Amino acid sequence: MLRLPYGSNAGSEQSAVLKAALLFLLVILSASSHADPERRVPLSVEERAYLAQLGPVTVAPDPDWKPFEYIEADGSFTGIAADLLDLIAERLGIEFNYVVPSDWDEAIALSRSGQVLVLPFLNQTPAREEWLIFTEPLFVDPNVFITREEHPFIADARSLDERVMVLPSGTAIEERVRRDFPNLRIVTVPSERDVFRMLEERKADLTLRSLAVSAYTIRSEGWFNLRINGQAPQQYENRLRMGVLETEPMLRDILNKGIATITPQEREQIANRHINITVIQPFDYTYVLRIVAGILLVVSLVLLWNYRLRQLNRALAESERSKAVLLANLPGMAYKCRFDEKWTMQFVSEGCRELTGYEPQMLVNNREVAFVDLIDPAYRDYCAQSWAEARETAQPAKLEYPINTADGKQKWVFEQGVVLEDARTGTFIEGLIIDITSRKQVENLRYHESTHDELTQLFNRRYMMRRLEDVLKRHVIDRSKFSVAMIDVDHFKRINDRHGHPAGDLVLREMAGILKRGFREQDLVGRYGGEEFIVIAVKVNREQTHRLFERLLEMIRNHQFEYEGQSINVTISAGIVNSEEPGLDFKLASMISLADRRLYEAKAGGRDRFSSFDMDAPGAE
């Protein structure tokens, strides 16, 4: 019993090859005709006459081609071919006369020289057709690659480089292999046994032999470190026929009649008798388990993948839905715009409508309006600078500016976003713009309240002191001219006393209006406290300040203060300090104190007047 060397450690390809080869062998064996084995082949008169004239049919077998044909030690011809020829001889009623050559080469020579009529068991090749004609196949056997155990599976022998293939000399295969596999180096040896020995001894890498011969030789010689390792192309099947001298076509036809009577069962019996193997195809549970495990693994991976995919899709859908909900409900407008002069919108959320009064699609790609046109012109440079800075520092930008909406109103917005640099598509900004108008209004109101006097709506004392600090600092830097004056309503207590406190308030409010009108836009007028005011006049010298105050005193003298039908006479006194005076230290406290002193000088001088630096005083220039 032979266990062929393709057990559990063999590759699946090898197993598949051998299975296919054996199946092929059986199919071929069973494909032949179902002639009656007992039936003698009826020959024509002419054929019988021909055979009688021919005498014994001389045959030169290969003396050493086990298990097909070989000469036993006692000189008898045996093997698969011998048995098949016996059947043919019996059914045709002829006799084969075996001439025993020393080797196959001599058998060929005997045939070529016409010394024998028949070579019993050989492949048909063009070289042999030079002197032989061939019968139908007696036996069909696939060819397989044999290598040592460690050699990788041979899927295509044309891809093998620099390998040595060993073959018995003079075989039909050698011719074809040299033609089809020029990449292989072919060496020949005298016998089949030598072929396997060469492989065993690592003097060759592979051989290409019939499945039957290989199986037989491996078994009988015990070459168990060799293995069948790939199947040759189909044209390499051994279709073993009888070769008849070309001068004898009738003999070939008669032999064909005999061959046609051989049944598949007979061929199988004969083959088994000589190969004497029961091929046990090892049932490789490891292999099956590996396949099952592989399938389970693949199925598990697919299931896992699908599960993950479903989860991701759900998460994605949820995230998309959340994003859409978020965008739709944002308290403002989410956007993506190009980093260009117009802030060209690529996307704006639905909030655009409420924020700007424009439909989203009107803004996208500046279709009807560019975003830059919505920004209050006074703030466009501020916006551009803020974004340039954000781009340079790669930090988010936060801006507040007013926009003009579609209905011509102004809204204050807060914008926050990031600059996205993309080498392929360009630079973009992504961000959010929200309406902060009401917050801005509250802030503005608070600011106004913190900087203004409630009664007169002039700047309050704290604000005026802050601004005076600024003016003093600027003067130290650039010598810019200014005057600061303290103004006080004369005998204000009397007004309150005579006309009542509300009348006093009215006088203060009207006084505030006159002061604002009496000075220029760039000057600052504030209430210092009670009935006292402070004025900071910028870019003025002493004379210009005097003229301003002369005019102011005149305006007040001429103003009709009236409360509940009663007219009220109001005058003011003022103390002035001008930056051109010598000896000033430009400190806030001393400037105020000097102006205050001069105010009281004016009061003391009779009121309804102002007092300033006296050019005629001793020490003055």
Ligand SMILES: Nc1nc2c(ncn2[C@@H]2O[C@H](COP(=O)(O)OP(=O)(O)OP(=O)(O)O)[C@@H](O)[C@H]2O)c(=O)[nH]1
């Ligand atoms: N109606 C009104 N009176 C105020 C207000 N603040 C201060 N007063 C009054 O203004 C008066 C200031 O009087 P005084 O400081 O004595 O000075 P005056 O009467 O103006 O006299 P001279 O400054 O010397 O001309 C006080 O009676 C205060 O009560 C105010 O907001 N409204």
